[in-house]
Amino acid sequence: MDEIEVVVVRVFTDERGTNGNELGIVTSSPATAGREQDIAAALGFSETVFIDALDESGGLATIRIFTPAAELPFAGHPSVGTAWWLAHQRTPVGALAEKAGDVAVSVDLDADEAAIDARAEWAPAFTWLPLATPADVDALDPFSFTEGQHYAYAWIDEAAGTLRARMFAPAMGIVEDEATGAAAVAIAAKLGRALRITQGEGSELVTEPLGDGLIRVGGTVVYDRTIDATL
Secondary structure (H helix, E strand, C coil): CCEEEEEEEEEEECCCCCCCEEEEEEECCCCCCCCHHHHHHHHCCCCEEEEEEEECCCCEEEEEEECCCCEECCCHHHHHHHHHHHHHCCCCCCEEEECCEEEEEEEEHHHCEEEEEEEHHHCCCCEEEECCCHHHHHCCCHHHCCCCCEEEEEEEECCCCEEEEEEEEHHHCEEEECCCHHHHHHHHHHHCCCEEEEECCCEEEEEEEEECCEEEEEEEEEEEEEEEEEC
8 A cells, every 4th residue: 555645626617616527636656657547446536647757848748547447548627637737836738648649738827727629539439418408417317327428418508609518427437427528529529619518516618619620628627635545
């Protein structure tokens, strides 16, 4: 057993800094090497990031992302949260090296906002569940989903581009994800427009198509706590 420091931030909070999806951030070390999946499962966050390398001169951080059940080549809320945390620690980078590719990032510390530019094909394959009303989305039972990755959504105001959404991913070991950046990228590409998405208990994600297959997704990030976990 080793003591491992885990920084927890909340990603895609609302304008008051509440809600948001918790993210565990771990600086890789000999104590974590080869144990990343077990550590992520023990921590139980929808995703945990391991920062493997930080090249400040090159503006690049190399990260790995784990759900409780699997490693992901790319994920949105871990990328946004890690970009913000590195800037908050005065070690900002311009991109994150992930298994899917290099992910460009931008951070506004004054507003506690961060964003990434990503491609829809980097996201997992979701089963899309378009529903008639936000109330239909709210009424879904997370435990009725027993396999796969499912993204349910309905227009709050189609003209304004506002969506109500929830995501259920038992295949990833996630009963319900509070805020899913990869799904936001994929749904923005699918619908072909900028969106403001209210997901989970009230997390807020903003997307913008950039052209050339890139979608920007961003939102507010706040520091929550630091855990000294014995694992």
